[in-house]
Amino acid sequence: MLKVDIDTKMKFLHGFSHKTRIQILESIKTEEKTVSQIVDDLNGNQSNISQHLACLKGCGLIVGRQDGKYVYYRVRNQLVRDLLTMFDVVLEDVQNDIACCKNHID
């Protein structure tokens, strides 16, 4: 039986709720990368990406390891990778019915 606190769950799910974070996850889904590689990949700004990385780490979705002056980030484990894949699978099935949330919530 799975026992999960709803607030913890929301923190976890928060990781998936921003375009930049999803792009980061996709960027490091199969190979670890340094912050600057990710910044380049996404054509983003260093501070911003760094903040999103901190968020993803806090959400338990990625892990980082320091190697010299670089920090390498990767997706936490296979389960998280599976979840990312599952998004695409479900989305493939659902996408024609998505109209959602121009102004969000409504």
Add this chain to the structure above:
Amino acid sequence: MLKVDIDTKMKFLHGFSHKTRIQILESIKTEEKTVSQIVDDLNGNQSNISQHLACLKGCGLIVGRQDGKYVYYRVRNQLVRDLLTMFDVVLEDVQNDIACCKNHID
């Protein structure tokens, strides 16, 4: 090969990004319910819940059917149900490392 537009994907994922919406999804995961049943379940307010339902519908996660003066909502299909289950499975594995986002993003 899965082909998914990132903006469509974000609209889809937006559905999972709010506590009330997750609670709604859990509430109707295994059985359809009317709006007022959901409002009762969550101890929420009618307008608010109705807005979140519209969001979830727009995100492609739930469907509604009118029956007389009631509208019954249910989780769209088994894939979405699987995804909800998967959240719990992954979370079970990850939850001890979640500290995320007190002020969000950081």
Add this chain to the structure above:
DNA sequence: CACACATATTAGTGATTGCTAATATGATAA
């Protein structure tokens, strides 16, 4: 028809969020 009930929509506002720019930390190399 008028009324009651169920749900949806809109408007307005307070709160939250995420960005940019600036600065700080930490690590290597000269």
Add this chain to the structure above:
DNA sequence: TTATCATATTAGCAATCACTAATATGTGTG
């Protein structure tokens, strides 16, 4: 040590979001 590069953190503000209250729509019933 100082300089440089990589990353992290902070502050402040602009933009976005979600709530409540009010109102509208739609459906059945007397």
